[in-house]
Amino acid sequence: MPISAHARAFVDDVLAWLSHAGDARLMRAIRSPYSGIPHDAAAAYAALTPHIGPLFDALAGARLALPTAERDAVLRFVERLRALSNDVPDDTAALRDAVVTAFALERDAEPGPQAAAAELHLSLQESQAPDPRAGIRARQQHFSASALNAFAECPRKWYYRYVCAAVEDPGSSASFYGTAFHLALEHFHEEFPRPGDAGEALMRARIVEDIDRAFAQHRDDFDSAIEVELQLRRAQRTAQRYVDWLVAQSRRAPFTVIGRELPANLDLGGHAFVGFIDRLDRDDGTGNVSVIDYKTGAIAATAGEYLEKVRAFKDFQLPFYYWARTEQGDRVTRLALLPLKDAMLDVEPVVLEVVPVPATQARRSEATVGTIGIDVLERARTRMIEICTELTDGSIESFAVTTDPSACTYCAYKIACSQRPHAEREKFGR
Numbered sequence: 228m229p230i231s232a233h234a235r236a237f238v239d240d241v242l243a244w245l246s247h248a249g250d251a252r253l254m255r256a257i258r259s260p261y262s263g264i265p266h267d268a269a270a271a272y273a274a275l276t277p278h279i280g281p282l283f284d285a286l287a288g289a290r291l292a293l294p295t296a297e298r299d300a301v302l303r304f305v306e307r308l309r310a311l312s313n314d315v316p317d318d319t320a321a322l323r324d325a326v327v328t329a330f331a332l333e334r335d336a337e338p339g340p341q342a343a344a345a346e347l348h349l350s351l352q353e354s355q356a357p358d359p360r361a362g363i364r365a366r367q368q369h370f371s372a373s374a375l376n377a378f379a380e381c382p383r384k385w386y387y388r389y390v391c392a393a394v395e396d397p398g399s400s401a402s403f404y405g406t407a408f409h410l411a412l413e414h415f416h417e418e419f420p421r422p423g424d425a426g427e428a429l430m431r432a433r434i435v436e437d438i439d440r441a442f443a444q445h446r447d448d449f450d451s452a453i454e455v456e457l458q459l460r461r462a463q464r465t466a467q468r469y470v471d472w473l474v475a476q477s478r479r480a481p482f483t484v485i486g487r488e489l490p491a492n493l494d495l496g497g498h499a500f501v502g503f504i505d506r507l508d509r510d511d512g513t514g515n516v517s518v519i520d521y522k523t524g525a526i527a528a529t530a531g532e533y534l535e536k537v538r539a540f541k542d543f544q545l546p547f548y549y550w551a552r553t554e555q556g557d558r559v560t561r562l563a564l565l566p567l568k569d570a571m572l573d574v575e576p577v578v579l580e581v582v583p584v585p586a587t588q589a590r591r592s593e594a595t596v597g598t599i600g601i602d603v604l605e606r607a608r609t610r611m612i613e614i615c616t617e618l619t620d621g622s623i624e625s626f627a628v629t630t631d632p633s634a635c636t637y638c639a640y641k642i643a644c645s646q647r648p649h650a651e652r653e654k655f656g657r
């Protein structure tokens with residue numbers, strides 16, 4: 228019975244191994260589709276062969292922890308080889324037939340001339356008319372400030388994430404660090420809503436426990452035990468700096484934490500928005516409310532820089548929280564980003580004081596405290612409504628890619644995004 232050229236190559240590899248040719252031929256055999264071993268399992272064995280001893284022994288001992296179906300395929304392959312080596316026919320032709328039969332290769336017979344001719348008789352069909360072009364509508368029931376931030380950063384990214392749901396973002400070590408840190412601070416302030424009344428030593432001891440507990444809860448998210456340990460140490464050092472700042476801030480102006488991971492719901496122009504505020508403080512002296520957003524990634528370094536992002540409609544997070552709490556009747560006078568990324572730096576928030584008429588501030592100022600006018604917050608709210616309307620009325624036919632290559636650096640859709648901009652150094656190498 229004739230077999231295909233690829234099947235013949237597989238038979239040759241099996242025969243070579245039966246004649247003691249060694250692991251290289253067996254490795255080729257297991258990577259052939261005729262072996263019956265799934266590609267990933269064969270590749271894993273091939274990659275690890277130098278470290279796990281003779282390949283046949285590794286296969287027979289099921290040395291790699293594989294899903295049941297894949298392990299069974301490996302063992303089936305081993306059984307066939309065992310049967311062949313226990314009952315080796317004298318002549319090569321008989322042995323070749325035995326391999327063909329053992330692996331049921333007859334099914335892969337090459338097509339005869341008649342079958343080949345039949346395949347050439349194709350009947351051509353009229354091409355189908357393409358579907359009419361139409362705009363895309365957001366399917367979301369709710370919007371969030373981070374979704375609008377994604378749209379502002381790169382409309383194509385928003386499309387991939389919220390319309391296609393093309394790739395599940397598996398998260399990263401940095402994002403799990405942030406999740407665990409947020410959880411630790413939520414627990415910490417449950418016990419210490421008024422840091423000014425608490426003993427500093429007690430707070431320092433408790434935050435160590437809260438960080439330990441939160442990272443233990445999320446340890447399976449990280450790639451490795453080493454990664455957990457590194458991020459945990461970084462968080463512990465940063466948390467002590469956080470307590471430094473808390474103590475100093477409480478002395479300057481005592482305050483009470485009145486909300487932790489507080490749901491923020493808001494209707495903007497008929498569009499429902501949802502979010503969670505990391506922390507909400509009330510000044511004990513004035514009753515004014517501050518919105519605090521913990522930041523465990525890169526943020527604006529100065530108040531002026533953050534203000535520019537809000538003005539340019541690149542960041543809607545704190546404007547959204549401002550309007551959500553204002554609607555609830557709070558007198559929100561401060562919006563703050565609290566950096567918790569760098570264990571080597573003091574915790575110094577970037578603060579925008581909300582004022583009716585903003586003070587003039589130099590764009591290049593290094594100050595971390597500045598002002599934001601209510602008019603800027605109002606414009607941000609108007610723009611949020613406009614974006615939601617664009618996203619829901621089906622008027623967008625094509626979502627543009629960003630013009631800033633740095634936005635693509637950690638983008639989960641980078642591989643699929645053929646139109647993404649390239650940094651200068653990448654262009655040089657293309």
Ligand code: SF4
Nearest residue numbers: 381384628635638644
């Ligand atoms: S790779 Fe760049 S251009 Fe493409 S979706 Fe991501 S951020 Fe946008």
